[in-house]
Amino acid sequence: MSVLIYTEFSEGKFKKVALELASYAKKIAESLGTTVTAVTVNAGDVSALGTYGVDKVLKVTDAKLDKFNAKAYADVVKQAAQKEGAKVVILSSTTDSLYMAPIVAVGLEAGYASNVVALPVSTNPFQVKRNAFSNKGFNITELTSDVKVIALAKNSFGLVEAQGAAAAEDFAVTLNDADFNIAIQSQDKTTGKVTIADAEIVVSGGRGLKGPENWGMIEELASVLGAATACSKPVSDLDWRPHSEHVGQTGKPVAANLYIAVGISGAIQHIAGINASKVKVVINTDPEAPFFKVADYGVVGDAFQIVPELITKLKEFKANNN
Amino acid sequence: MKILVCISHVPDTTAKINFTNGDTEFDTNGVQFVINPNDEFGLTRAIWFKEKQGAHVTVVNVGGADTEATIRKALAIGADEAIRVNANPTDGFFVAKQLAEVVKAGNYDVVICGKESLDYNGGMVPGMLASLLGYNFVNSCVGAEIEGTKATLIREIDGGKETLTADLPIVIGGQKGIVEEKDLRIPNMRGIMTARTKALNVMEPVAADAKTKAVKFEKPAPKSAVKLISPDNLDELINLLHNEAKVI
Numbered sequence: 172m173s174v175l176i177y178t179e180f181s182e183g184k185f186k187k188v189a190l191e192l193a194s195y196a197k198k199i200a201e202s203l204g205t206t207v208t209a210v211t212v213n214a215g216d217v218s219a220l221g222t223y224g225v226d227k228v229l230k231v232t233d234a235k236l237d238k239f240n241a242k243a244y245a246d247v248v249k250q251a252a253q254k255e256g257a258k259v260v261i262l263s264s265t266t267d268s269l270y271m272a273p274i275v276a277v278g279l280e281a282g283y284a285s286n287v288v289a290l291p292v293s294t295n296p297f298q299v300k301r302n303a304f305s306n307k308g309f310n311i312t313e314l315t316s317d318v319k320v321i322a323l324a325k326n327s328f329g330l331v332e333a334q335g336a337a338a339a340e341d342f343a344v345t346l347n348d349a350d351f352n353i354a355i356q357s358q359d360k361t362t363g364k365v366t367i368a369d370a371e372i373v374v375s376g377g378r379g380l381k382g383p384e385n386w387g388m389i390e391e392l393a394s395v396l397g398a399a400t401a402c403s404k405p406v407s408d409l410d411w412r413p414h415s416e417h418v419g420q421t422g423k424p425v426a427a428n429l430y431i432a433v434g435i436s437g438a439i440q441h442i443a444g445i446n447a448s449k450v451k452v453v454i455n456t457d458p459e460a461p462f463f464k465v466a467d468y469g470v471v472g473d474a475f476q477i478v479p480e481l482i483t484k485l486k487e488f489k490a491n492n493n
Numbered sequence: 494m495k496i497l498v499c500i501s502h503v504p505d506t507t508a509k510i511n512f513t514n515g516d517t518e519f520d521t522n523g524v525q526f527v528i529n530p531n532d533e534f535g536l537t538r539a540i541w542f543k544e545k546q547g548a549h550v551t552v553v554n555v556g557g558a559d560t561e562a563t564i565r566k567a568l569a570i571g572a573d574e575a576i577r578v579n580a581n582p583t584d585g586f587f588v589a590k591q592l593a594e595v596v597k598a599g600n601y602d603v604v605i606c607g608k609e610s611l612d613y614n615g616g617m618v619p620g621m622l623a624s625l626l627g628y629n630f631v632n633s634c635v636g637a638e639i640e641g642t643k644a645t646l647i648r649e650i651d652g653g654k655e656t657l658t659a660d661l662p663i664v665i666g667g668q669k670g671i672v673e674e675k676d677l678r679i680p681n682m683r684g685i686m687t688a689r690t691k692a693l694n695v696m697e698p699v700a701a702d703a704k705t706k707a708v709k710f711e712k713p714a715p716k717s718a719v720k721l722i723s724p725d726n727l728d729e730l731i732n733l734l735h736n737e738a739k740v741i
Contacts, residue, residue, distance in 0.1 A: 239650075241620075241630065266651050270632040270666075273585070273620025282586065282704030285616050298708060303613050304519075307510040310613065311709040352629050353659040356645075360653030368651035372740070396741065408674055414635075415649075420506050420611060421530050421669045429740040440506045446713075450738045452730070453719070463719045468733060472724035481727050488731050488741075 173208040173227070174200040175257035177248050179265060180214035186369070187330070188263040188323075190223045194331040195323055196261050197224025198290055203259070210251035210342065212236050212244065221337035223330065229254070229342035235351065238358070239267045243350035245274035250344045252279055252318070259297075260320045264426075265368065272322050282314035288327040305420050305443035324447065325426045367418065370399035372429040373448070375418060377403040379434020379455060379474060383411035388478045389433060395485045401425065403435045419444035433474050437462025454478065494548040494639065496539045497601040499592055499618065500567055501529035501582075501610040502560040512710040519612070519710065528563055531607025533570075535667030537677055538637055539605055540571040546639070549573055551599065555582045555591045561693065568688035569680030575691065580698035583706065585613075589621035590701035596626055601662070603644070608633050608666040613707075623664035631657055635670025 174196045178189035189209075196207045206226035211217060213236055217228045229251050236243060248271070252260050260275065262268040269285065276283035286302040288309070296313050299321055303310035314321070367373060374393040376386060386400075393400045400416060407417035418425045420440040430448035434455060435441060442465050445451070453466040454474050463469045470477055504510070505525040513520040528536065542548035552567040554560050555578040564575045576599075578591045596604055604623075609616035623630030629644075635654065636647030642661045647654050649670070665671075680688070722730045734741045 241632070266633055266649060269616055270620070273589075273617040274624050274630070276586075276617065276704075277589075277621050277624035280704075282584070283615075283617050283621075284705060286614055300711075301614075303710070304504070304510045305506070305611050305614060307713070308512065309711040309713070310707055311711070313706050313708050314704065315706060316704040353631060353657050356656040356658055358650070358653065358655045360650065364652075366652035404674075414670060414673075415653075417669075421674075429734065429738070443506070450734070450740045452734070463721075465716055466719045467738065468730060469719040469721050470724050470727070470730065471721065477724050477727065481730070484727050484731055485741075488735070492735075 173206045173255045173257055174203065174259045174261065175248070175252045175255055176207065176209050176261045177268065178209045178211055178220060179263065179268065180211055183215060185214070185219050186265070188265060188325055190219060190330055191326070191328055192261055192263050192323055193220055193223035193225045195290070195328040197331070197333055199259060199294070202294055208251070208255045208257065209337070210248060212247060217337060217339050221335050222332055224333035224335065225337040226335065228337045228339040230339055231342050231344055233344070233346070235346065238355050240351060240353065241267070241271040241274060242353070243346055245271040245278060246346060246350055247344050248275045249278040251342065254342070258318055260318065262320070262322045264322050264325050269322060272320060276320040279318045279320065280316065281318035281320045282316040283320040284312045284314060285322040286324050287321045288324050302447065306446040307443055326428060326449065327426070365397060365399040367399045367401055367416070367423050367425060370427055372396045372398035372431070373401050373418070373425050373427045374398045374431045374433070375401040375403065375435060376406065376433050377435030378405045386412065388482065392431070392478055392482050395482055395489065403441055432462055433478060435462060436460040437465065494542060494546060494603060495599065495601045496542060496548050496550045496603045496605060497596060497599065498532065498536045498539045498550060498552045498567070498572065499604065499606040500532040500536065500552050500554050500563065501607065501612070502526050502554060502556055502563040503529045503610050503612040506530065506611060510712070512712065516710050517708070526563055528567055529607050529610045531609060531611070531668050533677060534669050534671050535605035535607055535665065536567055536570060536572065537672040538667065540678070541672065542639065543571065543573070551576060551601070553578065553592065553595050555580055555588045557581060564693060565688050566680060568691045568693070569684040570678050571684065573691065575693040576696055577693060578696050578698050584703040585615045585617035586621055586705070587701050587703040589618050589625055591698050592618070592622050593625040594699050595696065596622070603639065603661060604628065604664045605667055606664065608668045619664050619666040626662070626664070629659040629663040630666070631659065631663070632666035634665050634667050637665055637667070637671055
């Protein structure tokens with residue numbers, strides 16, 4: 172009956188979204204009068220999960236699962252859900268989890284709701300609030316199936332510590348050859364750089380920066396803040412920056428704690444893609460730029476003066492606060 | 494190679510979003526509809542396979558007669574024929590069930606969908622469809638090549654890319670990158686004229702139970718006004734971000 176979560180482990184620790192998932196699942200489990208079970212794949216120390224409310228951990232260890240494989244991982248989650256008799260299965264919103272979620276749902280004959288942004292509106296009937304229309308609206312969705320699969324939007328719940336320790340047990344899954352029909356040939360992953368997906372802070376530049384040669388200050392601002400760099404659609408279309416940095420409705424979504432937009436006017440499609448971010452700062456010469464309507468803090472002025480000065484001041488601030 | 498491209502009929506990305514009927518329905522009044530952008534990137538790649546490798550391209554949409562203008566646009570871009578499953582797309586699972594029937598009936602070996610639609614943002618149809626069919630499935634593709642019965646896909650992962658190979662039949666979840674923005678085609682007059690004579694077959698839906706239902710919609714709370722900070726007082730910005738917003 173427990174609530175089952177799949178917690179992603181990477182580079183020696185659980186991802187922050189995994190701990191957020193644990194915090195979120197704990198609250199749901201409490202309202203359902205049950206416990207939280209986490210399933211992990213090739214994870215090391217799982218004690219962090221207990222700190223965030225997980226009661227039991229099913230540890231799957233298998234060299235074949237060394238790299239993410241949607242079908243095989245979906246099989247792991249399905250078998251864990253069946254073992255626990257879980258009626259609610261919760262995944263995070265990483266690229267990998269979103270890839271496998273519909274496969275898990277079909278495997279469990281479950282309804283599936285993605286982009287969930289809050290605790291269920293009600294657990295009977297099971298209704299959740301989710302982002303829709305590219306963050307321009309919310310949709311209350313009722314899951315009418317016996318088993319429910321939901322994916323929690325990043326940074327929508329936060330971390331809540333609980334007092335507890337998770338009991339870990341090894342869990343053997345049955346995988347078949349068909350799970351590995353898709354072969355990974357190579358991976359090209361940036362290392363040592365904060366990615367947009369994982370970043371708490373994103374610094375983004377637009378056409379107002381006039382040319383790719385001016386991105387040094389954006390990178391430096393990002394580096395001072397431990398942030399990822401991003402850009403608007405015109406900037407990626409002009410090839411000033413790689414496509415992987417394009418954020419917006421047709422680019423990558425951003426759900427950071429802090430989004431700083433420099434020289435971006437704020438087209439509706441751009442706003443849609445970044446609007447799930449908690450705090451938005453805009454720096455723009457044009458006080459009429461639409462971005463000011465959705466931002467929390469704004470500075471009207473020349474980015475070429477403001478950004479370098481902000482970098483200097485932030486360095487002082489960081490030196491005094493660390 | 495027989496390709497099926499699944500398209501959604503969604504509000505234009507610049508559309509204002511409003512709800513009606515006690516906030517239980519999306520208000521289509523005055524809204525321009527388009528091919529879902531993620532689907533259009535996939536469609537454009539399918540047309541490339543048609544032109545370079547002789548693929549036959551069918552587009553399919555699950556929707557009412559009001560979606561036919563969007564389907565005709567896909568034909569004008571270059572698809573050979575179209576199917577409309579005559580049903581209200583109640584939820585992702587229901588749509589995947591309908592599409593699975595279309596795939597089985599037409600023996601398609603490559604199915605291309607957008608990774609998600611920009612209206613409900615469910616992101617579930619491609620994965621559910623592949624699972625129902627037992628086809629291989631790669632999502633978030635920013636590159637797709639097909640040689641004989643082998644597909645090579647580049648998938649976006651958090652922080653990079655991954656290259657994968659799989660045998661057909663396959664379901665591909667596409668997005669920007671599978672073709673670039675500049676590769677998208679605006680239908681020309683000839684395309685529009687020939688689209689009128691291409692087959693648009695209407696199929697009746699199979700029975701399938703939806704597993705979710707949209708109960709209600711809400712608009713985001715109105716945003717409080719932006720706090721403007723003078724460029725001469727950036728210390729104040731840092732102070733606000735640290736003490737008020739608590740994000741640095």
